[in-house]
Amino acid sequence: MESKEGKDEGTIEGSIRFYAELNGFLKGGDCNGEMKYRHCGRRSVKDLIENFGIPHVEVDLILVNGESVGLDRIVEDGDRIGVYPMFERFNVKGLSKLREIPLRATSFAIDVHLGKLAKYLRLMGFDADYVNDRDDDEILRISNAEGRIILTCDRQMLKRCEVVRGMLINSRKPQEQLAEVLERLDIKAAAKPFSRCMQCNGSIEEITDETEFDQAFGELPQRVKTWCKELYICRACGKLYWKGSNYQKMVDFVDGVLGKGEKR
Numbered sequence: 001m002e003s004k005e006g007k008d009e010g011t012i013e014g015s016i017r018f019y020a021e022l023n024g025f026l027k028g029g030d031c032n033g034e035m036k037y038r039h040c041g042r043r044s045v046k047d048l049i050e051n052f053g054i055p056h057v058e059v060d061l062i063l064v065n066g067e068s069v070g071l072d073r074i075v076e077d078g079d080r081i082g083v084y085p086m087f088e089r090f091n092v093k094g095l096s097k098l099r100e101i102p103l104r105a106t107s108f109a110i111d112v113h114l115g116k117l118a119k120y121l122r123l124m125g126f127d128a129d130y131v132n133d134r135d136d137d138e139i140l141r142i143s144n145a146e147g148r149i150i151l152t153c154d155r156q157m158l159k160r161c162e163v164v165r166g167m168l169i170n171s172r173k174p175q176e177q178l179a180e181v182l183e184r185l186d187i188k189a190a191a192k193p194f195s196r197c198m199q200c201n202g203s204i205e206e207i208t209d210e211t212e213f214d215q216a217f218g219e220l221p222q223r224v225k226t227w228c229k230e231l232y233i234c235r236a237c238g239k240l241y242w243k244g245s246n247y248q249k250m251v252d253f254v255d256g257v258l259g260k261g262e263k264r
Contacts, residue, residue, distance in 0.1 A: 013038045014079040018054065021184075022085050024170075025054040037075075046071035046161075049083055055158030057150075057166035060086045086167075086184070106190050108181075109139050109148040116174035117151065121181065122201055124254065125192030129201060151181065178257060193254045194232075194241075202236020216240055 015034045018026065037048060045064070046056050049071075061084040062069050075081075107127035110118045111134075118130035129142060136157050143150045143165060150166035152158065158166045167184065171177050182188050195204055207213045216231050224242060232241040254260075 008040070010040050011038060012040070012043070012075055012077050014075065014077065014081065016048065016052070016081040016083065018052070018083045020085050022054055022058060022083060025058070025168075026052060034080075039075075043075050044071060045069060045073045045075060045081065048075055048081070050159050053155070054083070055155055055163075055166065055168055057158050057163050058085060058168060059083055106185075106187055107146065107148045109143040109146075109150050111136070111139055111150070111152040111154065111157070113153055114151055114169060114174075114177065117169070117177045117181070118201075119198045120174060120178040122196040122198045123193065123250070124178070124182070124257065125195040126187075126190075127196070127201065149185075175257075182257065188258055191254075191258060193258075194250075197234035197237060197239055199239055200234060200237040202234040204232050204234050204241060207231045207233050 014037055016037050017034045035052075039048075045062055049059060049062075050056060056071055059071075062071070062073075063082040063084075064073060064079050108118075108121060108129065110121075110128055110130040112132050115130060115132055118128045121128040127148075129146075129148060136154075139150060139152075140157075140160065140162055142148060144162065148165065150158070150163060151169055152166065153169050153172075155168055157163070158168055167181065169177050169180060171180060182191070196202065197204055207216055212233075213231060216233060217225065217228070219240065220228060220231075220242070224244070228242050230243060233239070234241070
């Protein structure tokens with residue numbers, strides 16, 4: 001049965017536009033402009049957005065006919081929808097209804113395929129929870145329980161309704177993945193290099209207690225004892241750190257990532 005407008009009864013039509021980097025998720029690449037949608041039956045804004053291939057966690061603001069709405073809003077005939085990415089440099093407080101807590105968090109739950117990225121984030125001082133045999137359900141549980149942002153290459157995982165915070169990693173190269181996270185979340189200023197253990201994610205501190213230093217010093221290789229004057233320890237796993245032959249290379253790497261040219 002058709003209506004007077006010449007379309008089937010129950011058909012919902014309207015327009016949708018995705019802004020900024022969200023266009024990169026669309027099939028065929030950039031589509032900076034309005035697109036038409038058409039479907040039958042009830043469909044939420046979340047379902048419509050993800051039908052275009054965009055995980056809902058990549059979205060921070062949805063405007064329908066100029067009004068900020070949540071993901072559960074049912075699409076109506078004639079709706080004009082604008083979908084905006086995570087805002088990290090602009091204040092949209094009072095507009096976005098997608099999540100009560102902003103995404104600007106610096107702790108992460110990382111999937112099993114991103115182990116090198118986890119180590120890089122720890123090197124930069126970020127809380128990066130990673131275990132190489134953890135399944136998606138456990139990653140999701142940890143993310144929601146501890147307020148961590150899920151980092152994954154799995155787009156389907158980020159489409160799960162239970163996911164509150166997440167970011168799709170596009171590159172397959174670890175250093176480029178690190179740049180993606182730091183730049184998209186605008187968290188370079190929050191970096192505290194060499195403050196986390198790359199092995200277990202625990203906090204690293206300098207050993208200042210004389211008795212503790214002497215005990216730790218006794219565990220060092222003989223060649224290190226001849227010159228080492230400073231020792232650092234992970235308070236979680238007990239791993240010892242010192243400024244050895246690779247230290248300056250790591251400093252140069254960190255400075256390159258953060259855009260600093262001076263040596264420490």
